[in-house]
Amino acid sequence: MLRTYCHDKHTNWVKWIPNIEYWINHSHHQSTGYTPYQIMYGQEPDVRITSKIQFPDYDDVINNEPVVEIVRKKLRSKAESRNKTKDQLKKFRQYQVGQQVLMKEHKLSSAENNEIHKFFLLYKGPYTITEIYGNNTVMLEDQYERAIRCNMSNIKPYHTMVSPEDPSLCFPPDPGITSDQSFSHPN
Numbered sequence: 001m002l003r004t005y006c007h008d009k010h011t012n013w014v015k016w017i018p019n020i021e022y023w024i025n026h027s028h029h030q031s032t033g034y035t036p037y038q039i040m041y042g043q044e045p046d047v048r049i050t051s052k053i054q055f056p057d058y059d060d061v062i063n064n065e066p067v068v069e070i071v072r073k074k075l076r077s078k079a080e081s082r083n084k085t086k087d088q089l090k091k092f093r094q095y096q097v098g099q100q101v102l103m104k105e106h107k108l109s110s111a112e113n114n115e116i117h118k119f120f121l122l123y124k125g126p127y128t129i130t131e132i133y134g135n136n137t138v139m140l141e142d143q144y145e146r147a148i149r150c151n152m153s154n155i156k157p158y159h160t161m162v163s164p165e166d167p168s169l170c171f172p173p174d175p176g177i178t179s180d181q182s183f184s185h186p187n
Helices: 002-006 010-025 036-041 048-052 064-086
Strands: 100-104 123-132 137-141 147-151 155-157
Touching: 002 010, 010 036, 036 064, 100 137
Parallel strands: none
Antiparallel strands: 100 123, 100 155, 123 137, 137 147
């Protein structure tokens, strides 16, 4: 929401906090079916329009316990269905000690250096896997034999191409060449 109101002037975000807090707390959320205000206080929120217009009196106070229990069940059900489908089509890569990989870099933009993060290469390497841990973590070693601990989600296999003219020549693939394009030796 902040992006919607602050895209013109980034330093403007503070003045929008009270409005955004109000909007979030008084909006029905898809996952629960209730507003956060309703869950917390057990009643419908007093929307600003109700203070301007005279509506008929009615008792809108509800017992908070059943609402909280309903919300818990809905959230648990949504989480179970999300977890059930999350990994169905996902392939988990297997790595071996000694295998070469590329590591994802998380560089940020810098106005001072006129650098835009979208223009940085995503991966750096190659690195060699020296150890594999059970918690999806690997220990990598760079060309200077420095150890780097990294999550498996931030690495991918490193592949080299062998030149058809000279099989002893091995070099990394050019990211601009697809596999169906003909191979040309770099000059």
